[in-house]
Amino acid sequence: MRPFFRQLRILILLLVLLFVAADAWWVDWRTARWNQTQWVAVYPVNGDGTALTQKYIESLTAEDFQSIGEFFMKEAKFFELSLPEPTKIVFGHIVDERPPAIPEQRKGLAVALWSLKLRYWAFRANQLDDTAPDIKMFVVYHDPATHAGLAHSTGLKKGKVGVVNAFASRALAQSNNVVIAHEVLHTLGATDKYGGGGLPRFPEGYAEPDREPLYPQRFAELMGGRIPHSRVEASIPRSLRQVLIGEQTAREISWLR
Ligand SMILES: [Zn+2]
CATH class of the missing domain: 3.40.390 (Collagenase (Catalytic Domain))
Incomplete structure (x- = not known):
């Protein structure tokens, strides 16, 4: 192939890659601002x-x-x-x-x-x-x-x-x-907030980590996945009525800064 066409092909490829990267960046930026x-x-x-x-x-x-x-x-x-x-x-x-x-x-x-x-x-x-x-x-x-x-x-x-x-x-x-x-x-x-055995991690995987007494929790944190009843027991929420979003998750999705 003649050098000109090879260079042109590389240029087009670079432009495509640049476009893909810019598009991903733009999507992230737009999402993180939550104005849409x-x-x-x-x-x-x-x-x-x-x-x-x-x-x-x-x-x-x-x-x-x-x-x-x-x-x-x-x-x-x-x-x-x-x-x-x-x-x-x-x-x-x-x-x-x-x-x-x-x-x-x-x-x-x-x-x-x-x-x-x-x-x-x-x-x-x-x-x-x-x-x-x-x-x-x-x-x-x-x-x-x-x-x-x-x-x-x-x-x-x-x-x-x-x-x-x-x-x-x-x-x-x-x-x-x-x-x-x-x-x-x-x-x-948002990232997962549960560990071994599917148990929510404390405090980030708890919907109400400041609750006293801590157990039983009333809600699951959405990324923690389950409602902790004790340090070793947790149940799957039956509906979103039993779920909240915790602070760390809210930060990860740019709802809190
Ligand atoms: Zn997950």
Whole structure:
């Protein structure tokens, strides 16, 4: 190849990289200022291919996810965020293809590759939409009768995409919403605040770390995940009514400075 064309090709590649970096920086900056509502689109996926799960996801509407938006509004008010509605939860559409499975070992090259694959998959799944949400949450449903436990859920800050494994059950819809809200906050930069055995870390994983007596706690901290009953016992919140956002999480998502 002639040097001119080679240089031109390198220049174009550099411009693309610069554009990608600038775009990521711009998204982070805009989110961190919280002067604009973040649109969160929920896309249901049939995770086990059963007719029961299909029927369930076809019955879902935006209404089923509103407790998430209401929760963020209530918490934003508590932290005196000037934006009254930090997130708007919208219903995307059913996605037929399952997202790439989360690797067992959650570190290293496998995770980096999976993260790229997931972002590409999310880009394709959402290509035909006329809306461009800020955050995409793919909720993969499973029949609770045949799936006692679920694989990990995840939320990526880069690409602002999350995959939530959930139960196809009306009775568990509100606890699914707790997991969705948790993963939404990961996409906004919040970190996990639980340690071994899934127990919330003290004090950052506690909703009311100053409460006296400390136990039992009344609420779970969203990124701590569970309601601590004692130093060694904690339970999963049944709905977002049993959840609060703690100070450290609020700092991580720039609600507190
Ligand atoms: Zn987490």
